[in-house]
Amino acid sequence: MNISKLKNGIGxxxxxxxxxLLGLLIGAIAIAIVGGDISQTYAEMWKGAFGSFYFFTNTxxxxxxxxxxxxxxxxxxxxxxxxxxxxxQMILGGLCAAITALYLPGPGWVKMIxxxxxxxxxxxxxxxxxxxxxxxxxxxLLITTLLLNYIASLFAGYLVAYxxxxxxxSAAMAQTKMIDHSAWLPKLFHGMSLxxxxxxxxxxxxxxxxxxxxxxxxxxxxxxxxxxxxxAYGGVQRGKLMLYSMIASGGFAGLAGxxxxxxxxxRYLDGSLSTPGYAWSGIMATxxxxxxxxxxxxxxxxxAALQTGGMGVERNTEVPLEIASxxxxxxILFVSAKISYxxxxxxxARAQDGSVV
Amino acid sequence: xxxxxxxxxxxxxxxxxxxDINFTLGKGEIHALVGENGxxxxxLMRILYGMEKPTSGSILVNGKPQSFSTPADAxxxxxxxxxxHFMLFPxxxxxxxxxIGQEPGKWNGFDRKAAVAAVEExxxxxxxPVDPNQKxxxxxxxxxxxxxxxxxxxxxxxxxILDEPTGVLTPLEVKELLVAIxxxxxxxxxxxxxxxxxxxxxxxxxxxxxxxxxxxxxxVDAKHTDIEQISRLMVGRDLAQMQRSTPKLxxxxxxVKGLTMPGDRGKPLVDGATFKVHAGEIVGVAxxxxxGQSELIGAIAGLQAASSGQVTLTGQDVxxxxxxxxxxLGLAHIPEDRYQWGAAKDATVxxxxxxxxxxxxxxxGLMRGRSIRKMVExxxxxxxxxxxxxxxxxxxxxxxxxxxxxxxxELAQGTxxxxxxxxxxxxxxxxxxxxxxxxxxxxxxxxxILLVSSELTEILKLSDRILVMNEGRIVxxxxxxxxxxxxxxxxxxxxxxx
Numbered sequence: 001m002n003i004s005k006l007k008n009g010i011g012x013x014x015x016x017x018x019x020x021l022l023g024l025l026i027g028a029i030a031i032a033i034v035g036g037d038i039s040q041t042y043a044e045m046w047k048g049a050f051g052s053f054y055f056f057t058n059t060x061x062x063x064x065x066x067x068x069x070x071x072x073x074x075x076x077x078x079x080x081x082x083x084x085x086x087x088x089q090m091i092l093g094g095l096c097a098a099i100t101a102l103y104l105p106g107p108g109w110v111k112m113i114x115x116x117x118x119x120x121x122x123x124x125x126x127x128x129x130x131x132x133x134x135x136x137x138x139x140x141l142l143i144t145t146l147l148l149n150y151i152a153s154l155f156a157g158y159l160v161a162y163x164x165x166x167x168x169x170s171a172a173m174a175q176t177k178m179i180d181h182s183a184w185l186p187k188l189f190h191g192m193s194l195x196x197x198x199x200x201x202x203x204x205x206x207x208x209x210x211x212x213x214x215x216x217x218x219x220x221x222x223x224x225x226x227x228x229x230x231x232a233y234g235g236v237q238r239g240k241l242m243l244y245s246m247i248a249s250g251g252f253a254g255l256a257g258x259x260x261x262x263x264x265x266x267r268y269l270d271g272s273l274s275t276p277g278y279a280w281s282g283i284m285a286t287x288x289x290x291x292x293x294x295x296x297x298x299x300x301x302x303x304a305a306l307q308t309g310g311m312g313v314e315r316n317t318e319v320p321l322e323i324a325s326x327x328x329x330x331x332i333l334f335v336s337a338k339i340s341y342x343x344x345x346x347x348x349a350r351a352q353d354g355s356v357v
Numbered sequence: 358x359x360x361x362x363x364x365x366x367x368x369x370x371x372x373x374x375x376x377d378i379n380f381t382l383g384k385g386e387i388h389a390l391v392g393e394n395g396x397x398x399x400x401l402m403r404i405l406y407g408m409e410k411p412t413s414g415s416i417l418v419n420g421k422p423q424s425f426s427t428p429a430d431a432x433x434x435x436x437x438x439x440x441x442h443f444m445l446f447p448x449x450x451x452x453x454x455x456x457i458g459q460e461p462g463k464w465n466g467f468d469r470k471a472a473v474a475a476v477e478e479x480x481x482x483x484x485x486p487v488d489p490n491q492k493x494x495x496x497x498x499x500x501x502x503x504x505x506x507x508x509x510x511x512x513x514x515x516x517x518i519l520d521e522p523t524g525v526l527t528p529l530e531v532k533e534l535l536v537a538i539x540x541x542x543x544x545x546x547x548x549x550x551x552x553x554x555x556x557x558x559x560x561x562x563x564x565x566x567x568x569x570x571x572x573x574x575x576x577v578d579a580k581h582t583d584i585e586q587i588s589r590l591m592v593g594r595d596l597a598q599m600q601r602s603t604p605k606l607x608x609x610x611x612x613v614k615g616l617t618m619p620g621d622r623g624k625p626l627v628d629g630a631t632f633k634v635h636a637g638e639i640v641g642v643a644x645x646x647x648x649g650q651s652e653l654i655g656a657i658a659g660l661q662a663a664s665s666g667q668v669t670l671t672g673q674d675v676x677x678x679x680x681x682x683x684x685x686l687g688l689a690h691i692p693e694d695r696y697q698w699g700a701a702k703d704a705t706v707x708x709x710x711x712x713x714x715x716x717x718x719x720x721x722g723l724m725r726g727r728s729i730r731k732m733v734e735x736x737x738x739x740x741x742x743x744x745x746x747x748x749x750x751x752x753x754x755x756x757x758x759x760x761x762x763x764x765x766x767e768l769a770q771g772t773x774x775x776x777x778x779x780x781x782x783x784x785x786x787x788x789x790x791x792x793x794x795x796x797x798x799x800x801x802x803x804x805x806i807l808l809v810s811s812e813l814t815e816i817l818k819l820s821d822r823i824l825v826m827n828e829g830r831i832v833x834x835x836x837x838x839x840x841x842x843x844x845x846x847x848x849x850x851x852x853x854x855x
Contacts, residue, residue: 214723214724214726215722215723215724216715216716216719216722216723216724217722219708219711219715219724220715222704222708223701223704223708223712226701226702226703226704227700227701227702227704229697229698230698230699230700230701230712231701232660232680233658233660233680233690233692233698233699233712234680234684234712234713235679235680235681235683235684235685235713235716236680236681237679237681
């Protein structure tokens with residue numbers, strides 16, 4: 001039994017590992033094309049991501065929002081629906097966290113906790129809104145979650161450009177005022193960028209893993225995603241469960257935004273959550289990990305390392321930062337190749353189900 | 358003879374699907390092929406259409422031996438097949454669907470005008486009116502059928518295999534189809550007609566070949582036979598009588614009143630079904646599949662909505678109630694289609710086994726892993742489910758083994774009411790006896806069971822009362838000690854009760 005489990009585990013690892021190797025290979029070709037030294041570039045990339053304690057913690061801190069978004073996407077995928085709205089949910093989460101921390105009276109730790117919660121709630125509501133439209137008007141989740149991103153992003157942009165704009169500083173940036181120091185997420189190490197949000201993300205991953213694996217409703221979520229008809233037949237309440245998963249999924253994304261605001265930015269700055277592409281990296285991490293909560297942590301770290309490593313490459317070589325994006329894109333290409341391959345296999349199996357009596 | 362199939366045999370491992378079948382078809386003849394589910398009709402036609410290779414035997418078209426390895430080969434020899442489920446592209450037009458594979462071309466590709474003209478010509482020639490420019494998705498099922506037949510004719514078929522062609526049609530469309538078949542036959546086309554509906558066959562066929570257990574049990578002239586004789590040839594075996602105690606009826610557990618479910622085109626799928634199932638009895642529902650049994654079960658189990666009528670379970674109205682409530686009130690359900698409803702393929706044996714039990718096997722919302730494993734392990738042992746381990750994904754189990762797991766799971770729910778739909782589909786003889794034994798035991802313990810099966814033997818062996826469904830209606834109710842297979846098949850095929 002353990003052997004079969006182990007085999008399954010190894011089998012599940014083969015695909016992402018092959019994808020990573022192919023990604024690095026194609027990255028090498030790209031490096032060669034732009035005239036860089038392949039081994040030197042990869043060495044710089046490694047150094048940029050893991051080369052020193054400073055760079056390592058930097059990578060972890062970059063991975064933090066990616067992990068949280070990835071967990072939300074994982075939950076949604078496991079329940080059998082798409083949530084491509086992580087970006088909007090994250091933005092609203094971050095914005096609400098900033099507003100709460102700025103305007104809620106009370107001691108710093110109260111502000112901080114309230115801000116985190118408000119981030120979760122905002123992301124959850126935004127995601128549930130898409131779920132509600134699906135249930136009520138049969139609007140496709142793929143489309144609604146995606147389009148709600150623009151609404152959230154532009155709305156937040158408006159708020160920080162006009163009513164909530166920070167007019168104290170000299171720079172005319174679209175941003176809120178800075179949050180009081182007492183409400184910041186504490187740094188884990190002095191002088192490093194890594195903050196307590198990383199611990200929140202790791203704990204979240206473990207909790208999600210335990211929930212999926214050991215609770216009745218986690219079981220029901222998995223069965224709903226695996227075969228919705230089987231779930232319905234067994235008495236799983238699809239509507240309710242879907243709404244809750246939607247809320248939780250958006251809640252994770254909202255938390256990602258809140259953590260980023262309270263731990264790194266200390267204010268909501270327009271574009272600061274969308275430009276680095278945290279949300280899309282999170283979705284990629286989920287795909288890469290095959291929607292496994294703990295695997296999502298690992299793949300988020302990998303993607304974050306690619307990004308911080310890419311910065312290292314740009315600092316120290318002639319090779320442009322975009323090389324990391326090439327590798328990342330290749331990775332996703334090969335991972336999604338698996339998805340469409342298994343999709344085709346399923347279609348074929350269905351065609352063979354026999355049309356004749 | 359236009360077509361000679363000689364001594365066709367086909368084995369799948371130890372199972373003989375066809376043994377020594379001889380089948381002939383003359384020019385302009387309509388030859389019906391009948392038999393129960395699993396009698397070998399499908400296999401024989403798949404062999405003729407190049408989808409299967411016979412283990413032995415030969416096929417002669419116009420006296421020349423042929424060997425088909427793909428449907429394309431069969432089409433080249435003038436054999437066409439219209440499948441039970443239409444194989445059309447809904448978003449394409451009628452003409453596009455008909456010419457597919459042999460599209461008229463011009464220098465820049467597909468010549469749409471020529472295609473429309475060809476279809477119009479074909480439609481005139483064979484007297485089957487269609488609008489070439491209409492999209493298939495907006496055609497009625499009767500027209501879609503016509504499109505399928507025209508497609509086969511366009512491919513130049515002289516031999517046309519129709520597989521259950523009337524299953525989805527309204528009575529009027531059926532009449533039109535039968536007329537069209539006769540006209541085409543008078544124009545020299547030959548038909549092989551697979552059907553369960555004996556009345557239609559009597560109306561249209563020239564000859565009838567009956568299969569049972571992979572063998573030909575009779576080739577009769579339609580003029581010199583009747584539905585009763587064919588039913589006997591189809592069934593024709595003595596029943597192994599299982600000892601059943603006389604039922605001790607309790608209070609009614611399930612009451613269904615006037616249940617009606619809407620269909621696609623005015624023809625209701627379930628039409629005013631009314632019956633009761635009491636504690637301590639098995640009520641069998643017999644019928645050719647697709648006559649409303651699935652929908653009836655769906656409505657009782659809370660999976661499909663009825664348009665009118667009422668379902669009462671243990672005295673409570675459960676019409677339109679959520680599945681969980683119905684299950685909590687006392688429903689267990691062995692579903693008809695194990696892959697569609699009964700299991701999640703990429704989940705493990707344990708995960709599939711715990712469905713419906715999970716809420717009882719919990720503490721503070723956590724699943725009691727150890728006792729759940731023990732429970733499932735017990736079923737695996739008792740029902741001899743062959744599986745690598747409890748953590749094997751059920752997609753790796755054979756259909757019969759998965760069926761055993763599902764039957765065990767639902768029997769273990771221990772509810773007052775059980776729906777057993779095709780409970781032994783695809784399981785071996787030993788397991789079948791075991792599942793049958795369990796069902797009878799449940800009945801003797803005052804369980805109420807609704808058994809839906811397309812296997813008449815199963816219905817007769819287990820049921821205390823038999824309901825026969827035809828086209829959504831319950832057309833007969835017989836006590837099982839008075840019922841005979843002939844009588845039931847007659848009712849199933851839409852014949853009159855004697």
